[in-house]
Amino acid sequence: xxxxxxxxxxxxxAIILSILNRGDNYGYSINSxxxxxSDGEFKLTEATLYTSFKRLESxxxxxxxxxDGDHGVRRKxxxxxxxxxxxxxxxxxxxxxTQEILKKFLGGSE
Amino acid sequence: xxKKIKDYVNYEFRNVSKxxxxxxxxxxVTSNLFDMYDDLISKGYSEEEAYIKTVKNLGSxxxxxxxxxxxxxxxxxxxxxxxxxxxxxxxxxxALIIPFLxxxxxxxxxxxxxxxxxxxxxxxxxxxxxxxxxxxxVTYHNYTLxxxxxxxxxxxxxxxxxxxxIVSMTIARILVQLLTLNALTSAIExxxxxxxxxxxxxxxxIVIFIAxxxxxxxxxxxxxxxxxxxxGELTFVRDxxxxxxYQIIALLVLNILTFLLYLLPVAVxxxxxxxxxxxxxxxxxxxxxxxxxxxxxxxxxxxxxxxxQIINLRNKQYQVxxxxxxxxxxxxxxxxxxxxxxxxxxxxxxxxxxxxxxxxSIIVSLINKTNPNFKKLLKQK
Numbered sequence: 001x002x003x004x005x006x007x008x009x010x011x012x013x014a015i016i017l018s019i020l021n022r023g024d025n026y027g028y029s030i031n032s033x034x035x036x037x038s039d040g041e042f043k044l045t046e047a048t049l050y051t052s053f054k055r056l057e058s059x060x061x062x063x064x065x066x067x068d069g070d071h072g073v074r075r076k077x078x079x080x081x082x083x084x085x086x087x088x089x090x091x092x093x094x095x096x097x098t099q100e101i102l103k104k105f106l107g108g109s110e
Numbered sequence: 111x112x113k114k115i116k117d118y119v120n121y122e123f124r125n126v127s128k129x130x131x132x133x134x135x136x137x138x139v140t141s142n143l144f145d146m147y148d149d150l151i152s153k154g155y156s157e158e159e160a161y162i163k164t165v166k167n168l169g170s171x172x173x174x175x176x177x178x179x180x181x182x183x184x185x186x187x188x189x190x191x192x193x194x195x196x197x198x199x200x201x202x203x204x205a206l207i208i209p210f211l212x213x214x215x216x217x218x219x220x221x222x223x224x225x226x227x228x229x230x231x232x233x234x235x236x237x238x239x240x241x242x243x244x245x246x247x248v249t250y251h252n253y254t255l256x257x258x259x260x261x262x263x264x265x266x267x268x269x270x271x272x273x274x275x276i277v278s279m280t281i282a283r284i285l286v287q288l289l290t291l292n293a294l295t296s297a298i299e300x301x302x303x304x305x306x307x308x309x310x311x312x313x314x315x316i317v318i319f320i321a322x323x324x325x326x327x328x329x330x331x332x333x334x335x336x337x338x339x340x341x342g343e344l345t346f347v348r349d350x351x352x353x354x355x356y357q358i359i360a361l362l363v364l365n366i367l368t369f370l371l372y373l374l375p376v377a378v379x380x381x382x383x384x385x386x387x388x389x390x391x392x393x394x395x396x397x398x399x400x401x402x403x404x405x406x407x408x409x410x411x412x413x414x415x416x417x418x419q420i421i422n423l424r425n426k427q428y429q430v431x432x433x434x435x436x437x438x439x440x441x442x443x444x445x446x447x448x449x450x451x452x453x454x455x456x457x458x459x460x461x462x463x464x465x466x467x468x469x470x471s472i473i474v475s476l477i478n479k480t481n482p483n484f485k486k487l488l489k490q491k
Contacts, residue, residue, distance in 0.1 A: 026141075026142070026145075027138060027139075027141070027142035027145075028141075028142040028143075028145035028146050028149070029145070031142070031146075032146075032149065043167070045167055045168060045169025045170075046139045046142060046143065046167060046168045046169050047168065047169030047170050047171050048169055049142075050135060050138070050139060050171070069141055069144075069145075073137065073140060073141040073144055074137060074141060075138075075141050075145075076134070076137075076138040076141070
């Protein structure tokens with residue numbers, strides 16, 4: 001569904017942060033988690049993922065380090081920073097607030 | 111398949127200069143795609159299916175890295191004076207060809223070319239000033255002035271050659287007229303006299319060419335300085351990071367050609383004095399000791415020039431250096447000396463050809479030097 005996809009896309013950075021909040025992780029693993037937990041509704045391309053990582057890293061919300069992978073190619077792991085945690089909780093708070101407002105308009109009859 | 115994935119990623123980044131950041135990105139992305147591929151294989155996909163699914167997930171990195179390279183092009187609807195500018199180039203090309211057929215018509219065309227350029231340059235300058243002062247349109251101002259200078263740069267080459275030819279031929283004709291008056295003959299039939307005239311023409315051409323070259327160089331530099339003052343742009347300063355090697359190749363070809371011509375058998379003479387195959391070198395051996403010395407020196411300069419070109423190419427040093435220009439000049443002077451002091455017709459014709467090739471080498475190397483020096487401009491500020 002494109003609608004939910006679009007809505008989700010606006011939250012890409014926050015989704016990545018929330019996954020990193022569970023522990024350090026690398027690109028493909030993060031992407032498969034996103035894909036699995038959205039039941040395949042939401043899947044990022046490498047380019048989108050990369051752009052997001054770059055944006056987060058340059059604003060100091062995440063950090064990265066290299067580690068040897070299974071197939072001779074190194075993996076780049078990301079971890080969330082203190083600043084990233086703050087940002088995430090802020091984002092969650094504002095998300096709930098938005099949700100409350102949206103519910104009032106779109107929540108339907110109770 | 112892994113290699114195929116890697117190739118695909120590299121292909122996606124083909125137009126991007128491989129900085130550390132880009133290399134890291136490629137590695138990270140490849141690693142992720144490998145994981146995805148392995149995952150798909152373990153889920154029971156065939157290799158081919160898994161590959162396609164994997165690389166499809168790459169997405170486009172074009173905006174991320176490549177958009178930086180693309181610059182928005184500023185396009186303006188051409189005005190009538192833009193057309194004059196183009197016309198000036200077209201007439202300049204004709205001014206280069208026509209003088210060989212008819213000197214006077216050629217001169218008139220050259221004047222037309224200069225007039226067209228002058229007119230359009232004037233109006234474009236006015237238009238640019240108006241845009242800057244009244245509309246505060248810096249983009250149009252700089253764009254217009256850049257255009258004028260660009261065309262000046264193209265034109266100057268045609269004008270230089272054409273004007274040199276026209277002026278030197280006019281002077282040579284006057285000299286010939288004086289000579290015939292002195293000889294009190296209506297026509298020159300003596301081949302020796304014809305070659306004296308020929309030599310005079312060549313000499314005059316060389317002198318006028320050098321004078322003209324300096325004149326055009328100074329004028330263009332002045333125009334460039336003015337352009338820099340007005341726009342603050344250094345559009346035409348050669349980018350040192352981009353080193354064109356084609357100039358060295360052109361020089362090398364010219365040098366080898368000169369060298370071959372010098373060794374080429376020109377004619378076989380049956381005369382008693384030189385009953386041999388004449389080449390640039392062998393003839394000199396038969397003339398006398400001073401010529402032998404000259405001949406060896408000429409050969410040395412030619413070989414030196416060729417070797418230097420090859421060494422420069424190998425060292426990736428594409429800038430034409432001053433010593434090379436000096437060597438060419440020495441070579442030209444030696445050739446002129448030999449040619450002018452020799453009385454043999456073949457030598458004259460033949461040496462003139464060699465001299466022209468040497469001159470061509472000098473011109474090619476000087477083209478590299480005609481760009482006003484950016485550092486000098488900054489120092490003057």
